[in-house]
Structure formats: C-alpha cells, structure tokens
Amino acid sequence: MTAPFLSLAQIHNRLILTARWILRDHRPGPDGRCPVCRTADCPVAAAARDMLRVAREVHLWSTATQPAAPDRDEPQQAG
Numbered sequence: 001m002t003a004p005f006l007s008l009a010q011i012h013n014r015l016i017l018t019a020r021w022i023l024r025d026h027r028p029g030p031d032g033r034c035p036v037c038r039t040a041d042c043p044v045a046a047a048a049r050d051m052l053r054v055a056r057e058v059h060l061w062s063t064a065t066q067p068a069a070p071d072r073d074e075p076q077q078a079g
C-alpha cells in the first residue's frame with residue numbers, strides 16, 4: 001500500500017517513474033509495433049509521453065514560481 005498522504009514532489013516523482021516504466025514496456029520493436037498492444041501507434045506509450053511532458057512542464061512551472069513569502073493570505077481553518 002502507498003502512504004495515504006504524499007507530498008506533491010513525491011507524486012510528481014511517481015508520475016515520472018510510472019511513465020518511464022510504461023514507455024519501457026511499450027517501446028516499439030524493430031517492426032515499429034508495440035510488443036504489448038501489438039499496434040503501430042500505441043496509445044499507452046502516447047499517454048505516457050504526454051504524462052512525462054506535462055510532469056516536466058509542471059516541474060519547471062513550480063520551480064519558476066516559488067513563493068517568496070511563505071505566509072500566504074490563506075485562511076487556516078480546521079476541517
């Protein structure tokens with residue numbers, strides 16, 4: 001079981017790791033076909049590539065917009 005609460009960085013890392021595993025499994029063979037899906041245009045690999053791209057963009061985005069002041073104007077309410 002995974003921990004119930006993950007930090008955004010942990011989720012980000014898991015997304016990238018999972019996408020890489022998927023891409024490795026669904027890498028096209030010499031004939032250009034995915035060995036798992038047996039199609040030339042594997043939708044799973046395409047989705048994994050999209051996931052990796054988005055994960056990188058989000059990572060760049062979040063590092064570029066680090067909040068300068070930690071005390072944001074957010075209400076701290078219990079519940």
Ligand SMILES: [Zn+2]
Pocket residue numbers: 026034035036037038042043044045
């Ligand atoms: Zn595939």
